[in-house]
Amino acid sequence: METSHTERDTSSAFDDAHTRSTDQQLRVIKRTGDTATFDASKVSVAMSKAFLAVEGDNAAGSSRIREQVEQLTQSIMDTFTRRMPEGGTLHIEDIQDQVELALMRSGEHKVARAYVLYREEHARARAAQHQGIEKPHPTINVTQPDGSRRPLDLARIETLVNEACAGLENVEARRIVDESLRNLYDGVTPEGVATALMMTARMLVEKEPNYTFVTARLLQDNLRREALSFLEVTEEATFSDMASLYKPAFKNYIARGIEFEQLDPTLADFDLERLGDALNHERDNQFTYLGLQTLYDRYFLHRNGVRYELPQVMFMRVAMGLSLNEQDREARAIEFYELLSSFDYMTSTPTLFNAGTIRSQLSSCYLTTVPDNLEGIYGAIRDNAMLSKWAGGLGNDWTPVRALGSYIKGTNGKSQGVVPFLKVVNDTAVAVNQGGKRKGAVCSYLETWHMDVEEFLELRKNTGDDRRRTHDMNTANWVPDLFMKRVSEEKEWTLFSPATCPDLHDLYGAAFEKRYEEYEAMTQTGEITLFKRVQAKDLWRKMLSMLFETGHPWITFKDPCNLRSPQRHAGVVHSSNLCTEITLNTSVDEIAVCNLGSINLAAHVINGQLDNEKLKRSVRTAVRMLDNVIDINYYAVPQAKRSNFRHRPVGLGLMGFQDALYKHGIAYASDAAVTFADHSMELISYHAIEASSDLAAERGHYESYEGSLWSQGVLPIDSIRDLQRERGEQYLQMDTSTTQDWDRIRNKVRSQGMRNSNVMAIAPTATISNICGVTQSIEPTYQNLYVKSNLSGEFTVVNSHMVHALKERGLWDEVMINDLKYYDGSLQPIDRIPEDLKQRYATAFEIEPRWIVEAASRRQKWIDQAQSLNLYISGVSGRKLDTTYRMAWQLGLKTTYYLRAQASTRLEKSTLKGTDGKLTGVKPNAPAPQPSAAPAPQASQTPEQPLGSAPPLACSLDDPDCEACQ
Structure with a gap:
């Protein structure tokens, strides 16, 4: 269409006129970047010329056109007035958009069409003039x-x-643009522009949680520029561009990754056209800023420092890596991709790191038993190094190694005990740093009857002989039920060397008690001379004191781990793993391996209810993915491969438990939350066991299935009676109620078998829950507003559920934000908060630990392994620690993890007020209890003495050492 002089005047009138104004509060940004006062009459002039361009000069005096122009102009002005009642700034394009829209709505399609064509022609001309x-x-x-x-x-x-900002409530695009422009300078780089936008949005997160999504989406501009340029797709792209660019980027990525010898060459054999079509660019919008930055910093594949992997490409790479052995690989890869990219389920960190690569070490946890000879000890340390190199988390059982003072037949000397070797283990973990991605991570276990246990308790102390300290290694007590009984009965406890009593290592339950008492009798007759008697309660007190002072050793329970193990016919569980959720058999010949992933429980709460059908679909696909890991996995040592192929254990867990409670409107410290923990875990257990059994029907049962509890029709819920019989009813208080048809599952397992010896374990999920934007594992909310620091930087974290609840009550304002900052994210001291919201949004240290333990007990009855359970205790005293850990044992927990302790004494927080920088005591609202830095307790303190200390640094909520199994 040829453009007339009149048509050109239609739009240029907006650009040129700015002297006369009908509304001094509105201003116009011209295409030059200059601003001018808005003149409404120019809208009328331009509208009139638009009609003339179509209807000719004869229409110049038409009263109909004049009236219509006046009506349309008024309509446009009303739109601007509603949008900015107090005035503001409009861009020239915004005004033209409204003119175009008004013409279309009035039915003047020919006029609108001519106007659109004119705008397009001049946009092309301007683009050519200004380098596009x-x-x-x-x-x-x-x-x-x-x-x-x-x-x-x-x-x-x-x-x-x-x-x-699209699709997000309470966010302002214009505010981000305007504030970002003020922070730019002439000569800025493209990365600098993107960073300015991102940082502007990031500063607003504490006021509105949705800005974390805005920040993440702006961060993607840098990600796209880096990856797409490297893959030679384009120099830069917007979010909408990725609808067409993801597919060619994916195909180029596969080719380059194989060329760089980073990706498995067999990925090229997939139908890349089909998989490329399945990539959903809209799922990039799900990330929080913390989640996306974490992926960029630590997960995306890179070459010479350039990340050339994008989020949806990464998820497809993992999905392809897990479907290599499937018959219809493309269909399964798409199924796996859908589950991962939707955040309904997430694999563990090693699987995200390595699936689809040339070295596909996908397993999370390795458990070893260290033999009592020098060759075996250093062989175990070598195994630690090899396993740690490929991102595995380690659990070492050191109980067989003879104690200090034990006789060494070969040299006719005496042993230095376990501790010197643990120092070597500690230094090996530091030296072999998981391929440069993070520090090595290991936990050493020792049974409570070992003569070196008292020194073992002090390994993490900051005082004493540093040659007998392990500052970088985790430690855990492996506690038999007999010891806990002796503590309760205030009886003596005898420490032995395993060189004298080697069979205690493999015994548990009543058999352990019988043999242990026989050995005690031998100390009376002189048959055993190397031993030590202590009061059980004194050793227990020291265990709790060291746990509080240093964060270690953790307390885990030997007998429930073994008596409820489906695999007790095939060996003994001698320890747990790095994060205390894995309970698998180990021996000199077998290194136990477990493969982990977590269901996002919050994603399965739909309209305030747990969606059982969606949960079933997710669990079935997740179990299949986990089982595939076993066959695809790279094994650094032969004992691990032998064990994994024989037993095929997996550990399906969950995350987002606290978010799921929020969606139900349930407080963590409530009977309703305990019931939900029970019900949700029962459903996961029900579907997971059935999924593994159905896989057995398809692929065959695992090699050591015969003789297992599964083969006898004994499910995890049924194994509680064995623990009750062996321990004694007075020492076990576990709920055994059910809601599902478990007889159907028992019959199916008997007839079809099980594909996996173990199916469930709840890992900490600190990193993958960050990726998915939900609360960690089964944890309560740490704080409602705080700054989170980890390897990716510092991130403002605000409880979006709380913010939305406060907005509904009209309570979210600047004063509330400042109060939350002052009170470290706590609602409790703020008077105007209703009591129901205080309960619902109580933070971890505001919840009595009994609620955490009771909910864990309800989950434990359904789980064939264990759960990584942190305990939060405020106002710590010896009595409270004693009560909490005895309760954990009596309620049937298999393990506990970190103790998160908060001081019983507080300091008043002061603020800097005014310009003189002097401290004042002025506080908002009410007095603020704050953590102190009181000294940690000494081992000599009695359980009744108050303990006051900030959490040890070892207990950091984002300790990167803990991520190997997440």
Whole structure:
């Protein structure tokens, strides 16, 4: 269409006129970047010319056109008035958009069409004039990687920000653009522009949680530029561009990754067209800022420091890596991709790191038993190094190694005990840092009857002989039921060397008690001379004191781990793993291996109810993915491969438990939460066991199935009676109620078998829950507003559920934000908060630990392994520690993890007020209890003495050492 002079005047009237104004509060940003006062009459003039361009000069005096122009102009003005009642700034394009829309709504389609064609023609002309930039900034130029300079593209910035804000409530795109422009300078780089936008949005997170999604979406501009340029797809792209660019990027990524010898060459054999079509670019919008930054910093594949992997490409790479042996690989890869990219389920960190790569070490946890000879000890340390190299978390059973003072037949000397070797283990973990991705992570276990146990308790102390300290290694007590009984009965406890009593290592339950008492009798007759008698309660007190002072050793229970193990016919559980959720048999010949992943429980709560059908689908696919890991996995040592192929254990867990409670409107410290913990875990257990049994029907049962509890029709819920019989009813208080048809599952397992010896374990999930944007594992909320620090930087974390609840009550404002900052994210001291919200949004240290333990007990009855359970205790005293850990034992827990302790004494927080920098005691609202830095307790303190200390550094909620099994 040929453009007339009149048509050109239609739009240029907006650009040129700015002297006369009908509303001094509105201003216009011209394409040059200059601002001018808004003149409503120019809308009428331009509208009139638009009609003339279509209907000719004869229509110039038409009263109909004049009236219609006046009505349309008024309609446009009403729109701007509603949008900005107190005035503001409009861009020239915004005004033209409204003119176009008004013409279309009035039915003047020919006029609107001519107007649209004119705008397109002039946009092309302006783009050619300004190096392809439709809206160049008048003073800011961007320095390109090749050193050239181009005007800052305001249109692209607006597109990026508008896309980032799309679909989110309570976020302001214009605010981000305007504040970001104030932080830019002439000569800024493209990365600098993206960072300015991102940082502007990031600063608003504490006021509105949805800005974390905005920040993540803006961060993707840098990610796309880096990856797409490297893959030679394009120099830069917007979010909407990725709808068409993800597919070619994916295909180029596979080719380059294979070329770089990073990706498995067999990935090229997949139907990449089909898989590329399955990539859903819209799922990039699900990330929080913390989640996406974590992926970028630590998960995306890179070459020479350049990340060339994008989020959906990574999920597809993992899905392909897990479907290599499937018959219809593409269909399974798409099924796995859908589950991962939706955040309904997430594999563990090693699987995300390595699936689809040339070295696919996908397993999370390795458990070993260390033999009592020098060759075996250093062989075990070598195994630690090899397993740690490929991102495995380690649990070592050191109980067989003879104690200090034991006789060494070969040299006719005396042993130095376990501790010197543990120092070597500690230093090996530091030296072999998991391929440079993070420090090695290991936990050493020792049974409570071992003569070196008292020294073992002090390994993490900061005082004493540093040659007998392990500051970087985790430790855990492996506690038999007999010891806990002796503590309760205030009786003596005897310490032995395993060189004298080697069979205690493999005994548990009543058999252990019988043999242990026989050995005690031998000390009376003189048959055993190397031993030590202590009061059981004194040793227990020291265990609790060291746990509080140093964060170690953790307390785990030997007998429930063994008596409820489906595999007790095939060996003995001698320890747990790095994070205390794995309970598998180990021996000199077998290194236990477990493969982990977690269901996002919050994603399965739909309209306030747990969606059982969705949960069933997710669990079935997840179990299949976990089973595939076993066959695809790279094994650094032969004992691990032998064990994994023989027993095929997996550990399906969960995360987002606290978020699921929020969605139900349930407080963590409530009977309803305990019931939900029971019901949700029962459903996961029900579907997971059935999924493994159905896999057995398809692929065959695991090699050591015959003789297992599964083969006898004994499910995890049934094994509680064995623990009750062996321990004694007075020492076990576990709920055994059910809601599902478990007879159906028992019959299915008997007839079909099980594909996996173990199916469930709840890992900590600190990192993968960050990726999915939900609360960690089964943890209560740590704080409602705080700054989280980890290897990816510092991130403002705000409880979005709480913010939405406060907004509904009209309580979310600047004063509330400042109060939350002052009170460290706690609602409890804020008077205007209703009591029901205080209960619902109580934080970890505001919840009595009994609620955490009771909920864990309800889960434990359904789980064939264990759960990584942190205990939060505020106002710590010896009595409270004693009560909490005895309760954990009596309620049937298999293991506990970190103790998160908060001081019983507090300091008043002061603020800096005014300009003189002097401290004042002025506080908002009410007095604020704050943690102190009181000294840690000494071992000599009695259980009744108050303990006051901040949590040990070893108990960091984001300790990277803990991520090997997450």
